[in-house]
Amino acid sequence: VTKTPRPFASRPPVAATLVVNGVPRTRAVAEAMTLLDFLREELALTGTKRGCDGGECGCCTVLLDGEPVLACLTLALEAEGHEVRTIEGIARGPELHPVQQAFVEHGALQCGFCTPAMVLNAVHLLETTAAPSSEAIKDCISGTICRCTGYTKIEAAIAAAAARLTAGAASTED
Numbered sequence: 001v002t003k004t005p006r007p008f009a010s011r012p013p014v015a016a017t018l019v020v021n022g023v024p025r026t027r028a029v030a031e032a033m034t035l036l037d038f039l040r041e042e043l044a045l046t047g048t049k050r051g052c053d054g055g056e057c058g059c060c061t062v063l064l065d066g067e068p069v070l071a072c073l074t075l076a077l078e079a080e081g082h083e084v085r086t087i088e089g090i091a092r093g094p095e096l097h098p099v100q101q102a103f104v105e106h107g108a109l110q111c112g113f114c115t116p117a118m119v120l121n122a123v124h125l126l127e128t129t130a131a132p133s134s135e136a137i138k139d140c141i142s143g144t145i146c147r148c149t150g151y152t153k154i155e156a157a158i159a160a161a162a163a164r165l166t167a168g169a170a171s172t173e174d
């Protein structure tokens with residue numbers, strides 16, 4: 001008997017737990033589900049934006065174990081058991097994060113589509129570099145496309161947030 005090979009069948013979804021903004025979240029996850037789909041479709045965390053869905057625009061950036069990654073190019077199962085921070089987890093309770101506050105004060109957003117990614121990249125920079133140079137600030141947002149602002153105000157906002165955090169750190173050391 002000649003058997004026709006069955007078409008490739010992907011494995012059924014498996015239960016996977018990701019720690020998202022400090023909270024373990026378990027869902028049935030298919031092999032091909034991206035982290036972007038996990039966040040947006042399964043958890044309704046739509047602050048993480050779907051722009052190109054192909055690794056070009058940077059608007060889907062989240063922090064995975066503290067490092068910026070493109071959620072559209074990361075499989076949800078790759079993030080299983082790991083810490084994911086999204087824009088929804090950046091504010092400090094009712095208070096904006098200093099980076100968010102600086103974006104507001106400097107008018108560093110217009111349509112806001114790139115803003116979650118810009119803020120997360122800036123948060124990562126300021127958590128890893130005490131007094132970043134203007135080149136470092138430019139570099140940290142270089143992977144994220146903004147079609148509105150021309151970037152200057154974003155860079156100014158990040159510099160202001162860096163200065164504020166540095167001043168705050170100095171005053172707590174006094």
Ligand code: FES
Pocket residue numbers: 049050051052053054055056057058059060061070071072073
């Ligand atoms: S949506 Fe991921 S890089 Fe554009």
Ligand code: FES
Pocket residue numbers: 108109110111112113114115145146147148149
């Ligand atoms: S504010 Fe519109 S894409 Fe950046």
